[in-house]
Amino acid sequence: MEGTIIKGIGGFYYIKVEEKIIECKARGKFRNKGMSPIVGDRVEITANNDKGTIEKIFERKNELIRPLVCNITQAFVVFALRNPNINLDLLNKFLIQCELKKIKAIICFNKIDLLENHEEEEVVKMIESAGYEYIFLNAKKGIGLDNLKNKLKNNVTVFCGPSGVGKSTILNNIVGKNIMETGEISTKLKRGKHTTRHSELVEVCGGFVVDTPGFSTLNLNVESxxxxxxxxxxxxxxxxxxxxxxxxxxxxxxxxxxxxxxxxxxxxxxxxxxxxxxxxxxxxxxxxx
Missing domain, CATH: 1.10.40.50 (Probable gtpase engc; domain 3)
Structure with a gap:
């Protein structure tokens, strides 16, 4: 059988095969080859009574390090139009990251309530000129979220963008549960956010969403x-x-x-x-x- 790894904890991998979730372990041959299954992998398994073994890992289309996940098809690149103001170079670096990884980028401009004429912002004209798709959001009020949900089908989607732009709020609203800490709690704890959690794929609207905001800092390695x-x-x-x-x-x-x-x-x-x-x-x- 073939399926997708949606979660991995302590050497156990949970594979979505049609409408079933099968708990699997990986064969030792993968360790011997220096390979390790990760969330997002397409795999071939053998199974008996909802327990199984990963026999084969198919070739990956791409791979991210933080979060550790592969075969991403699209990224919602979230930036706030205000608070914090947009750093154009940083936005362009996120778009370069997506191009390097062959991931379709959709730019999400959040906090549109802070601007009257958000369509006329220079950054919006820049993105439009470059040919990227973009969506305006007010995540706290739910404005624009239906547009995002409509783009999830048949995709594996990751969220990315700098801190403080509303990624967690958007993600929680789309998934329909509070899977992320947001703003106030994280500020009180004064600690690095989401650094120790394992990634998981959550099925939403006919596709998968990575349940943690993706790369918020960048270390791009351009070969040439x-x-x-x-x-x-x-x-x-x-x-x-x-x-x-x-x-x-x-x-x-x-x-x-x-x-x-x-x-x-x-x-x-x-x-x-x-x-x-x-x-x-x-x-x-x-x-x-």
């Missing part, structure tokens, strides 16, 4: 300048027009990306972020940032 360049989907339609094959859209003449920026077809803030980060990579191989 070319890999970094390919993380900007708004470049793709113009690149064939560049004068030089392999153009990095930096100092080369005849670059269609630079012309698109001049013509306001590519957002200047995104392009400037691209150049700043590209220079870091060129100067000292600072590809972890």
């Amino acid at each position: 300048k070319e890999e970094f360049k390919n993380c900007f989907p708004e470049f793709w339609e113009y690149e064939d027009g560049c004068k030089f094959s392999g153009c990095m859209h930096y100092k080369e003449p005849g670059c269609m990306i630079k012309k698109a920026v001049e013509d306001n077809e590519i957002n200047v803030n995104r392009y400037e972020f691209y150049i700043r980060t590209l220079e870091e990579i060129i100067k000292g191989g600072k590809n972890k940032w």
Whole structure:
């Protein structure tokens, strides 16, 4: 039988196979190969009376370290339009992370009640220009949450974004139970939030949601300048027009990306972020940032 690991605790793995949950242990051969099953893995198992053994781990599409989970298909990238104000570079780094991991990013702009004309914010124009999907939310009042729920079917979804933007509130409301500490409790405890919990997949609206907000800090490992360049989907339609094959859209003449920026077809803030980060990579191989 084939299924998905939705939880792993103390060497036991809980596999969702159609409508059943089967408790399994992994064969020793995985340890010998330096492999370990993780939440999100598609696996093949043998079972008897709701107890089983993991026989095979299928190839992973992607893998995250924090939370430790794999085969993510989409990320809700949550940022507040105010309180805290948006750091554009940080938002762009989250989008780069999603591109590197081949995860579809949907940007969730929370706390829209703090702005009258949230559609006119510069960051919204930047995201729209880059071609990313975005949703406006007021998580405390439940505004926009139905839009998120409609996007869960047939996906494995992780939440990510900086601290204080409302990820826990959104996640709790979508899942329908208080699976996360939120704001006030965490502040009183004065401790790192959610650092010791194991990830779990929760079935919601025909898909799975990772039950802990994902990466809130980033340690991106970009293998090459070319890999970094390919993380900007708004470049793709113009690149064939560049004068030089392999153009990095930096100092080369005849670059269609630079012309698109001049013509306001590519957002200047995104392009400037691209150049700043590209220079870091060129100067000292600072590809972890």
